[in-house]
Amino acid sequence: MRSIIIAALTVVFTAGIAQAQTPDSSFRDCDDCPEMVVIPAGSFMMGADKNLEDASDFETPRHRVTIARPFAIGKYEVTQAEWMAVMGGNPSKFRGRLRPVEQVSWDDAQDFIRRLNAKTGKTYRLPTEAEWEYAARAGTTTAYSFGDDRSKLGQYAWFAGNSGKETHPVGQLQANRFGLYDMDGNVLEWVEDCWHDNYTGAPTDGSAWQGRSCLRVNRGGSWYYIPSVFRSANRYRDNSGTRGNDLGFRLARTLP
Incomplete structure (x- = not known):
């Protein structure tokens, strides 16, 4: 496994805005484990300003979140090959070993994580909503992770305008500034x-906001959606047992 040099990962603050340097450390815990990218600690403004963006009340109030420790997140969405290596079968509609796994619920993702943790002895998990948005923005403060010009979306995301109504192998389009692929589009995460x-009342430390019984959040848009929903602050929800051909996930991992 490639050495992880956390001390080298820094966030430079200019005028109170986190300008994140591109991480240069990635690793795999096993040959068929997802490739993970180390994301530096830092602070960012989560959510949307309704006066500046085509935002809903769901995305407000905009608030500062501070993530105190580096964490790792998948360079790509979990692929069908990675799913099959842990689970055996393949539930996906759009078949392809390097396409993202879909037709998986939040509960299914948790089952995959339990088995992967048992296999590797590591602490994989789903990213928190704050971690996901922090990783997606990658230091940007614009409506989209690549700026405010939505005409550039096709360079970064598989969406209704370029997907041909199906998923595509991960990593074919441009990465964001953290070196993460398909944070927008392909499948919801x-x-x-x-x-x-x-x-x-949301947490401001990057932790997950839990509840006794709840719908679960998914992020990022999919091959099915139009450009306006790919803003970094946009969010969705579904029952934890919901499956769909545009629903997948990306892993996070707590670092020592």
Whole structure:
């Protein structure tokens, strides 16, 4: 496994805005484990400003979140090959070993994680909603992770305008500034959190916002969606047992 040099990962603050340097450390815990990228600690503004973006109340109030420790997140969405290596079968509609696994619920993702942790002895998990948005923005403060010009979306995401109504192998389009692929588009990605109708009272430390019984959040848009929903602050929710051909996930991992 490639050495992880956490001390080399820094976030430079300019005028109170986190300008994240591109991480240069990635690793795999086994030959058929997902490739993970180390994301530096830092601070960012989560959510949307309704006065500046085509935002819903679900994305407000905009608030500062500080992630105190580096963490790792999947360079790609979990592929069908990675799923089969752990689970055996393949539930996906759009078959291809390097396409993202889909037709998996939040509960299914948790089962995969339990088995992968048992296999590797590591602490994989779903990213929290705050970690996901922090990783997706990669230091940007614009509506989209690549800026405010939505005409560039096709360079970064498989969406209704370029997908041909199906998923595509991961990593074919441009990565964001953290070196992460398909953070927008291809498949929606489950995160750990319970759904809340706005961010009033949300954690500010990057932890998951839980509840006794809840819908679960998913992020990122999919091959099915139009450009306006690919803003970094946009969010969705589904029952934890919901499966769909545009629902997948990306792993996170706690670092020592």
